[in-house]
Each structure stands twice: as C-alpha cells, then as structure tokens.
Amino acid sequence: MIESIDFDSRQFVIHPLVEGVYAAIATNGGHAICNAGLVDLGGQVLAFDSFISPQAATDLLRFSMQRFGRPPSLVINSHYHNDHIWGNQVFTPAAPVISSDRTRQLIATSGKEELEWYSAHSSERLESLRVQYKNATDEKHRNETLLWIGEYEAVLEALPHLSLCSPNITFENRLEIHGTRRSASLTSFEEAHTGSDTILYLPQDGIVFLADLLFVGCHPYLGDGDPFKLIQALHEVSLLDAASFVPGHGPVGSIADVKLLIEYIEECLQTARVLLNAGDVSETRINELEVPEKYRDWQVSMFYPVNVKFLCQCLGTAESEHPAP
Secondary structure, three states: OOOOOOOOOOOEEEEEEEOOEEEEEEOOOOOOOOOEEEEEOOOOEEEEOOOOOHHHHHHHHHHHHHHHOOOOOEEEOOOOOHHHOOOHHHOOOOOOEEEEHHHHHHHHOHHHHHHHHHHHHHHHHHHHHHHHHHHOOOHHHHHHHHHHHHHHHHHHHHHHHOOOOOOOEEEOOEEEEEOOOOEEEEEEEEOOOOOEEEEEEEOOOOEEEEEEEEEOOEOOOOOOOOHHHHHHHHHHHHOOOOOEEEEEEOOOEOHHHHHHHHHHHHHHHHHHHHHHHHOOOOHHHHHOOOOOHHHOOOEOOOHHHHHHHHHHHHHHHHHHHOOOO
C-alpha cells in the first residue's frame, strides 16, 4: 500500500498509484482543470500533461522537486486542448516537450486560434459565470459553474505572461521511453477525442494515463473527434493489462469506467438516431432531453445536449454521403 502524500496545493490533489508514479487530480475551482501525472522512470522524471495554467504547472514542478529532488526532464502533451498544454512554459526549455506529429500541428493552428479566443473573451465569460454562480439554485449547478470559474480565472491570471510552447520532439504512432526503473510506452490514437490523442502506458505497473480519451464521473466532450474512432480506441485500451486508468478529468478509474464511457457514447448515438428518424433534431428538442439516470450524477451535464447535437450532425452527414440503397 502506497502511503498518502501530504502536498499543499489549491490546484490539484496528489493520488499515489505505485511508488514513483503519481496522478495529479484537478481540484474543482482550481487553476489546473485537467489531470496530469508524474512518473519516475529512473534517471529521469516524466510529466504527462501540464494543465491549463503556469500556476498549476508550477505546483507540479514543486511537487517533483519535493518528491524526486529534480524537475521533470520530459513533458508529454497528450493533445492540443489548452487545459493540457498551457503549463508547458514552466518546464521548457530545460525539459523537451514530446507529442505526436499531428498534435504539434494542431497546437500551431487550432491551438493558436484557441489562445486568441480566450484572450478576447475570458474577461466577459468570467463575469457572466460569476453571476451564474451567485444565482444558482442547486448545489450541482454551483459546483459545475465553479469549474468554469476556475478555468477563466486561471487564464486571465496567466495571459499577461503566457506563451504557447510547441513540442520539440514528435513521433508517429508509438514511442518507447526507457529508464533504469521502468519503461513508458506512448501510443497515439488519431481522430478519436481530437485529431490526435496520446496515452501513456506503464506496463510494469499496470497503469495507463488516458488524458481525454477517458472521463470519469463527468460527461465527455465529443465535439472535436469521431465517436466511432473513440469507441474503437477505448476498446483497444480496455485490452491493456492495467488496473489503474487515469482520466483527463475526474478521479482515477478502472476498466469498468472505460466500459461505461463506451456505453455512454453508444447510448448518445442511439438517442441521436432516434431524433434523426423522427425528423426532429431542433436545438429545442435536444435541450429538452433528460440525461439518462445512470449518468445523472456526472459533472459537466451541459455537455450532454452538446454531445447529442454533435452526434446528430455526424450521423446526418454520414447518411447524406452514404444514403441507404
């Protein structure tokens, strides 16, 4: 049994997995937003993702120094979304940043556009969210609003000195990293959650860091990928010899959480098919949908209608391109 870790941060909680492997689980309302990981490979420390802000990344660096006596010597970017990469500058240039080829391309294009949007709109979004939080009538809504408040507070604090640091080492499909203590395997899945998503697998420890291929206890965001390729990726991940599955959002999960997310996507697809067959895919109709009971306690419930709408568009496009005979 690994002892609990006493580390003071408002951004995340350290979850020890095995000796030398730690998940940093984002705190609601903090400035991390996504989860990250630290792995002692032996001779070098690897960081998996760097959060949305240098503030949170600085705390991860501080934990690395406290626990290992050294900063991360490698940083992995799982995909291009800002909540996983905007802390890069805390670790570079001393530590190279590694990603798939496609993720590096997306950081330079879509990632740049994302930074421009947040620079222009974060102040007004934060003001609106604070009003929503004040007027929220139930605890679940308040907690969900607090998550977004933390995101925009983090961004506004970081923007004056934020720089978009692109990966300087890239790979295609698969990369092995070997230390004196353990080995790490990086595998990229194309067009699943985004154009490219990298997972980190520690075969000797039975641990896999999945970033946003997996959400635990919260609705995923499906609108930047392909639901069928995401299901395929999750099926492949479920075959790994692993006991701990670290998601991009939510607590550390198990194989059961991987299978539950597959069920969620399949049920959302079925709901979209029903709406398409009924000829009613209006925004009003989609917003009237009730979240299925087994997902009703999940956080970020606003993603449910967003996901169904996106899947209606996906299925409608597929049918128009490949009409039934």
